[in-house]
Amino acid sequence: MNRIKPIATELKKIDTLRQISSVLSWDQETMMPPNGIDARSNQLETLAGLIHDAWQSDDLTQAMANCIDLYTGAPKDDLDTDEKAFVREVYPQWKRNTQLSKSLVQELSKATSRAQHVWQDARKNNAFNEFSPHLQTLIDLTLEKINQLGMTDHPYDTLIDEFEPGMTVKKIDAIFSPLTEKTVDFLNHHKTLPPNSIPGPFGINEQILYSKELMEQLGYDRNRGRLDVSTHPFTIDIHPTDVRITTRANPDYLFESISSTIHEVGHGLYEQGLDPQWAGTPYGASRSMGVHESQSRLWEIFIGQSLAFWEGQLPRIHDLFPSAQSTTAADFYKACHHIKPHWCRVESDIVTYNLHIVIRYECEKALFSKSLNVNDLPEFWNQKMNEYLGLDITNDTQGCLQDVHWSAGLFGYFPSYTLGTLIANQLHQKLHAHFPALNDMIRTKTFVPIKEWLNQHIHVHGSKMTTSELLNSLGIHYAPENFIASLSEQLST
């Protein structure tokens, strides 16, 4: 460990600045008085500058140079396996933070800031042509970023790698193609299941109270975290000793707070399960966006929407929400198991959700290989929506303008949502094999052993293993066919 220790020391300095930045971001979303925004932007910009400078430090470069070839990233032969894993993870981060020209970084920052403003109006006014020149600029700048970072096979691979290290277009195609085929086939052979509605209204304070009870049931350590309310629910990992989640509550739709809370608890448990001694370094870092999403989706969907879950929660729900007093666990189960193609990704059911992701993936892949022009994006989008979901999209507000991601310059991020869902499905089966009485455990709110199993088998490893190695160690694959098969089974019960 002596060779990597100097790298860890520098990374921890950078991470302290990132932690500070996270506290400020959390505060901005949950606590900050509205007029504090300009001062806050200035504070965050200052921290971004300090983080940038810290990555350029000579001490870090020297420490890296002692362990790897700075041009290729190849580790020195005498490093042991763990040390090699450490530098394997640090190198691409270091490259992204040191190899891009200052002018490109500044241009990207300005362009995303402008694009986000324009996108908000364009979405409101169904005016793709207002947004398209900005999207073009972001794509051009991102292509230049790919160029500066160096590209292997497909330009889009460089983008995916930031969120899913080791993942490529080839590998994703091999997962998404059968998934798409099986899902479309499934939709063709199942009739639409409308959602069963639970009568409200549901008190906001009671929903937040219930969310806090749920997070404790699931094993969330409130000495190392908290729950608040924000417009968009999120998890923020300040440090494994301070992981905060947020939720939101809708007086007419109880699932909003319950599913948001459980989803974020899943993310938060991962962060709380990381090794605090190695915080800020690969040994203490979550594996990838996809593995992170597998944790939130496992708890949200495979545990939190099961019949056993509702059976266990029903008495407390009846207690807190008088309007729902005559509903059964089966009513709740039916209320969250519906299938209905919808133009909106975030309002989609578990079956059709992945098709939304596939469409975005196909758009990004085509845009970055230049086989699709930005101006043709709406047509491409709408044609895919029709082909996969049987929907006629008649305006771009309900089409390719719906997500914030592209205006924020986030390309290569979408696939992780589906990769995570596929892993979650496999983990759920793994849990069933390990805990034959899993449903009884869920029914009796015995969630802590599940959390501990995830701690031991996933969280504690940080990024020591690659994602493939981690999945292999668990004996699981993405297995898209299996996902559709388990859904079929679930929906027929």
Place this chain on the structure above:
Amino acid sequence: MNRIKPIATELKKIDTLRQISSVLSWDQETMMPPNGIDARSNQLETLAGLIHDAWQSDDLTQAMANCIDLYTGAPKDDLDTDEKAFVREVYPQWKRNTQLSKSLVQELSKATSRAQHVWQDARKNNAFNEFSPHLQTLIDLTLEKINQLGMTDHPYDTLIDEFEPGMTVKKIDAIFSPLTEKTVDFLNHHKTLPPNSIPGPFGINEQILYSKELMEQLGYDRNRGRLDVSTHPFTIDIHPTDVRITTRANPDYLFESISSTIHEVGHGLYEQGLDPQWAGTPYGASRSMGVHESQSRLWEIFIGQSLAFWEGQLPRIHDLFPSAQSTTAADFYKACHHIKPHWCRVESDIVTYNLHIVIRYECEKALFSKSLNVNDLPEFWNQKMNEYLGLDITNDTQGCLQDVHWSAGLFGYFPSYTLGTLIANQLHQKLHAHFPALNDMIRTKTFVPIKEWLNQHIHVHGSKMTTSELLNSLGIHYAPENFIASLSEQLST
């Protein structure tokens, strides 16, 4: 302004780091989950290091050197009045942040950290001898600090100057001597007035709700601030656009939340009234600790404890707190106008409070002129308590171990509490002269014109004027005799 602009630019950079540090401190006291403390300490230490480095910047030194003689602080002749005021304020701050040896700063930091731990136990165990060696170390290091900063007349002057620029032992003696004499005389001629008690209990949620209503009544802009709960109430000035206050509520004692809230609102209104364009520079900085305290004490005592105030608030109090429904405004007035010597500073009445400050001032003055040994401190303290307040202190927990200040290395801070109270008394009379119907305004909750008067006459000036110049511009003095005279009048009504 061209000569000072480069200084302002550097100061604003330093202030951004201070703002960030303030957000973190606020979060630590109000929101942070308990186990986050180690990561938070590390974050704050990193920021302290960055702030230290920012003060050493060559750009700042050069900008300062263009305006003043760096050895004496004398301004260049061609600066205009405002520019001279600007550098007059910056110079001592710059000196304190650049002229102390690194080893001294580190030793002071370590020593206070150790002393605070020891003090907590020593206070609990009534064991002054455990704390005294640490106090001795802090005094020795502080004397070395005085030495490095350069001293004019009395070594203690250097300490006072940090909180009350321009104030000296000579000047304070001239205020505190007559104040002490008149107060002791007052106590000898008035019998003890026991506090009138208001029947509880008082709901905690209702108290916090009422605190939020009060802060809005007093003109606090909640778009630029917020109120939360903490163990010890405080105001934190992140930026004039983000000034947060805290309060605390006691189910048995309604005044705790009301007076804490009004006190902190007074501080907060000052910070909200500063010029945001000059935030982080003398033009946008509060004048001194004493002037700050004058704002909190004016609102808390002279406005918030007046009969007119209780007359105006009574209906809402009856509404929120059923147990108090048969009390009158006069009951409330009597409940907060009591006189009873007490060993504890923070539980003292408005009359005897200043004697507690005078005793601490006399201790500090004697310790730093070396006319008092640390080991003789308890005897010195107890003798003064007997002489001024007629109390026999039989243990140091209720004596010289009661305050946190000395263990935190805060010497020279106490006098500001009384200086602020004296200014508040004068401001109250000024307000009466300006608003002949002041009591009617208070009764009808017409507080905003008062806030605006303070904005115009005090807040907006920042530190352009010295404290003497500011008080002169208002035509007021500390006037200790007048303070006792107005109290006599108030207590006899």
